[in-house]
Amino acid sequence: MKLSTKGKYGLIAIADLALAYKDANEENYVVLKTIAKKRNISEAYLERIVAKLKKGDLVKTQRGSLGGYCLAKSPKEIKISEVLYLLEGPFDVCGCGGKDIVGNSCEKSSSCISNIVCDKINEKIKETIENMTVEDILSSYYLG
Amino acid sequence: MKLSTKGKYGLIAIADLALAYKDANEENYVVLKTIAKKRNISEAYLERIVAKLKKGDLVKTQRGSLGGYCLAKSPKEIKISEVLYLLEGPFDVCGCGGKDIVGNSCEKSSSCISNIVCDKINEKIKETIENMTVEDILSSYYLG
């Protein structure tokens, strides 16, 4: 069970944008090629990832020459959960679809044995990433 | 991000074996075909899943006629984490492998932005499933 590179690259991009944001303390557009090269990520692939972050209003863009990407809010207003939901989809660790322990379809059954486990896991993950902002992970990094 | 059916089916099988175990209060071998049919799971596929649980000593078997599968310990001695580790592999939500924010390889770097997030998530998931036993989820089920 792993976070895919979508989530990973997305977090990296957000963090780089956050660093630029804090440096400038205002709109500071960063060219994607710069991030891609520095982090050794395929630019075209990263582009599609950041596009999702834009659709989710975490990032805004400036087209044309001197354009680039920029955080749409300050790092402390962006939850890690927002980033990961946009890139990895909802953390429904278990979608189930089978039958529960008494034979009923368990799409939403609380008596489905795997739903019981998954609900607990989901709850904890949610709790964790909804209480963590981009600002938080940046400061962890600075303290590194 | 989802638990695959491996984990789901494994939990279902363990739960069914646990019910049989509690009914008999001793060795009670259950035929896999019974579980597969009741839960509408491919028997051959379920077989390979349960094989892993055997390798991990959560389940023991009796071959031949009148054979079957049986829990190797009591439900309260089996952690959910054991089941999921055997079936889904370690919950390294992020294996990373890229470069960290200052350009160093971040295989284990604490300054890798995605490791910071993933470590936190992993920690919480671990905490959750290591403190949950098969007994626990059965009683949740009974209480419905």
Added chain:
DNA sequence: TTTTATTCCAATCAATTTAGTAGGTTTTCT
């Protein structure tokens, strides 16, 4: 001892997801 019911095992396969490429279009600044 033969039959039957079961676990066990290895190879294969189809569908899906992931990760990445390629090539071009549009926008905007100089």
Added chain:
DNA sequence: AGAAAACCTACTAAATTGATTGGAATAAAA
């Protein structure tokens, strides 16, 4: 006009998932 950037669409290769198939080994029962 030219250059540099975001934007968009289609394709592909590799890995993973979720099985299926066909049998071999084992052990109880007839």
